[in-house]
Amino acid sequence: MKEKIIIEEYAGKIIESLPKGILLNSQYTKFNSMVIGWGGLGTVWGKPTFTVYVREHRYTKKQLDESGEFTISVPMDGIIPSVAKICGTQSGRDINKEQTAHLTLEPPEVVHVPGIKEYPLTLECKILYAQRQELERIPEDIRVKMYPQNVDGTYYMANRDAHTAYIGEIVAAYMIR
Numbered sequence: 001m002k003e004k005i006i007i008e009e010y011a012g013k014i015i016e017s018l019p020k021g022i023l024l025n026s027q028y029t030k031f032n033s034m035v036i037g038w039g040g041l042g043t044v045w046g047k048p049t050f051t052v053y054v055r056e057h058r059y060t061k062k063q064l065d066e067s068g069e070f071t072i073s074v075p076m077d078g079i080i081p082s083v084a085k086i087c088g089t090q091s092g093r094d095i096n097k098e099q100t101a102h103l104t105l106e107p108p109e110v111v112h113v114p115g116i117k118e119y120p121l122t123l124e125c126k127i128l129y130a131q132r133q134e135l136e137r138i139p140e141d142i143r144v145k146m147y148p149q150n151v152d153g154t155y156y157m158a159n160r161d162a163h164t165a166y167i168g169e170i171v172a173a174y175m176i177r
């Protein structure tokens with residue numbers, strides 16, 4: 001069951017939860033979920049938005065590019081360590097995270113990407129705009145630390161590649177009960 005929420009009332013919860021790791025879900029070839037620690041709740045073009053930052057080689061990136069949609073799932077009682085570990089350190093390229101992390105999917109309302117019962121605060125988003133970051137425009141201290149160029153870019157925790165920022169319009173917001 002879904003209980004509609006007023007996003008502003010949960011802004012603090014969302015912002016506080018982000019650095020601990022919330023979930024970015026996508027669905028194209030299959031359902032997939034990855035941990036994100038960066039993001040932004042905001043307003044763009046007069047619309048309520050959630051912006052996510054996804055590196056080039058994430059399995060999630062292809063799914064976002066193909067489907068144009070995502071959902072955000074925020075835990076209400078803290079992260080579940082097994083979910084955080086699987087969704088934050090393994091790739092949908094290699095495993096089915098719905099099964100491996102024992103996620104209970106909730107059918108979506110507007111988009112085609114399910115939410116997750118175990119992380120009940122759900123934002124359904126349609127991508128309005130995607131922009132790849134230009135590494136040379138990032139302050140040097142951050143670039144050196146966050147985008148080392150002397151590592152492999154393809155392994156699951158790789159941090160060599162730039163992020164693409166996806167601005168998603170929030171088209172539904174609810175708590176899964």
Ligand SMILES: Cc1cc2nc3c(=O)[nH]c(=O)nc-3n(C[C@H](O)[C@H](O)[C@H](O)COP(=O)(O)O)c2cc1C
Nearest residue numbers: 034035036037038054055058059060088090091092
């Ligand atoms: C706490 C935490 C925060 C993370 N934040 C991000 C993020 O904001 N953007 C990103 O591209 N990867 C982030 N990652 C890494 C991805 O979750 C990880 O590479 C994941 O395995 C990608 O899954 P996928 O290949 O199925 O898309 C984070 C990982 C952790 C543990």
